[in-house]
Amino acid sequence: MPELPDVEKFREMLESCAKGRAVQHVVVRDTGVLHGVSARRLRDALVGRRFTRPERHGKWLLARTGGPTLLLHFGMTGSLVCGSPDDAVEAHDRVLLTLSGERQLRYRDQRKLRGLWLADDDTEVARLLDDQGPDAMAVDxxxxxxxxxxxxxxxxxxxxxxxxxxxxxxxxxxxxxxxxxxxxxxxxxxxxxxxxxxxxxxxxxxxxxxxxxxxxxxxxxxxxxxxxxxxxxxxxxxxxxxxxxxxxxxxxxxxxxxxxxx
DNA sequence: ACTAATGTTAGCCG
DNA sequence: TCGGCTAACATTAG
The missing domain is CATH 1.10.8.50 (Helicase, Ruva Protein; domain 3)
Known part of the structure; x- marks a missing residue:
C-alpha cells in the first residue's frame, strides 16, 4: 500500500491523533520491526514524551517529540492505526504506543519488510535520511x-x-x-x-x-x-x-x- | 505447488 | 562510477 500519498495520510493521522499527547506505554509485540534500537531503549526514549508536528520525506514518516524522533517506514504492507487501547489487537500489530487521552497508535505490518528507527537528535535523523533524493511533492x-x-x-x-x-x-x-x-x-x-x-x-x-x-x-x-x-x-x-x-x-x-x- | 504483491538493499556483472 | 539484474527479507492471496 504505502507510497507517498499513503504515508502523507499516516502523517495527517498521526498529527490529529497524537500531536500534543504524551506517550504512556510502549509495547513491542515483535522486535523484528525494530532497527538499531531495542524495545527497552525505545520505551525509555519515548515514555513521557509528547509528540509534536510530524513530518514526511518521501516514504518516511518522522514522528517528532521535541527530543528523539521515531522514524517509520511502511514497506509494502505497513500501516499506522490510531484507535483506543481497548480495540482488539490484531495479528500484525507489531508496536503499540498508548497515549494520553485514551488513544493508542499502532504500527501494523504483515510482511515486516521495513519498520521503526529511533533517532536521538536531528543529526541522526539527517544521517538516516542521507541517501534520500528530494521529496516528490516538494521538488521544483x-x-x-x-x-x-x-x-x-x-x-x-x-x-x-x-x-x-x-x-x-x-x-x-x-x-x-x-x-x-x-x-x-x-x-x-x-x-x-x-x-x-x-x-x-x-x-x-x-x-x-x-x-x-x-x-x-x-x-x-x-x-x-x-x-x-x-x-x-x-x-x-x-x-x-x-x-x-x-x-x-x-x-x-x-x-x-x-x-x-x- | 507456484506466483506475484504498492519496498529496499546487498552482491554480482558488464 | 553507473546501470541492470537477482536474491533475500516475511507473509498472504489467488
Whole structure:
C-alpha cells in the first residue's frame, strides 16, 4: 500500500491523533520491526514524551517529540492505526504506543519488510535520511529536470529510485508515465524539455489527487484501476495494455498512448 | 505447488 | 562510477 500519498495520510493521522499527547506505554509485540534500537531503549526514549508536528520525506514518516524522533517506514504492507487501547489487537500489530487521552497508535505490518528507527537528535535523523533524493511533492521543476538529466537509466527506474526522487512507488510511476504519455523504458536523459515539463505537470496532478484520496486510487479513469484486470484495456484509448517487468517490478503501459520515444 | 504483491538493499556483472 | 539484474527479507492471496 504505502507510497507517498499513503504515508502523507499516516502523517495527517498521526498529527490529529497524537500531536500534543504524551506517550504512556510502549509495547513491542515483535522486535523484528525494530532497527538499531531495542524495545527497552525505545520505551525509555519515548515514555513521557509528547509528540509534536510530524513530518514526511518521501516514504518516511518522522514522528517528532521535541527530543528523539521515531522514524517509520511502511514497506509494502505497513500501516499506522490510531484507535483506543481497548480495540482488539490484531495479528500484525507489531508496536503499540498508548497515549494520553485514551488513544493508542499502532504500527501494523504483515510482511515486516521495513519498520521503526529511533533517532536521538536531528543529526541522526539527517544521517538516516542521507541517501534520500528530494521529496516528490516538494521538488521544483528545475530540480526535477536536473534529476532526469543526470540519470542515464530508464525513466521508470529513475522515478522509483528513492535516492534520485523520494516518494514515488511502482503504481505511481506507471500512472504518471501513462498520463505523461511516456514509455517507461525511455532513457531519462533522452527526455526533451517538453517531455520533462509534461512529466512534472502530470506528477504534480497525480500526486495532488492521490494525496487527497490518501492512496493511489484504483479509479476506472486511472491506469491503476486496470492494472490487475485479467486482460487490461487502456481507459484512454481502449488498446490492450502491455505488461512487463522492470527492475523486478510489474510494469503496465499503453503501447498506443505511450509511444516509443525514438 | 507456484506466483506475484504498492519496498529496499546487498552482491554480482558488464 | 553507473546501470541492470537477482536474491533475500516475511507473509498472504489467488
Amino acid at each position: 521543476r528545475a530540480e526535477f529536470a536536473a534529476v532526469l538529466s543526470s540519470h542515464r537509466g530508464r525513466v521508470k527506474t529513475v522515478l522509483t529510485d528513492q535516492t534520485a526522487l523520494a516518494g514515488l512507488g511502482n503504481l505511481l510511476a506507471d500512472e504518471i508515465l501513462w498520463r505523461a504519455r511516456l514509455r517507461p523504458t525511455v532513457r531519462a536523459n533522452d527526455l526533451t524539455e517538453p517531455d520533462r515539463r509534461r512529466l512534472y505537470t502530470q506528477m504534480r496532478r497525480t500526486l495532488r489527487s492521490a494525496v487527497t484520496a490518501g492512496c493511489v486510487p484504483p479509479r476506472d479513469s486511472w491506469l491503476t484501476g486496470h492494472r490487475d484486470d485479467p486482460d487490461p484495456i487502456c481507459p484512454r484509448c481502449g488498446a490492450p495494455l502491455h505488461r512487463s517487468r522492470m527492475a523486478g517490478r510489474g510494469t503496465v503501459w499503453c503501447p498506443r498512448c505511450q509511444p516509443d520515444g525514438a
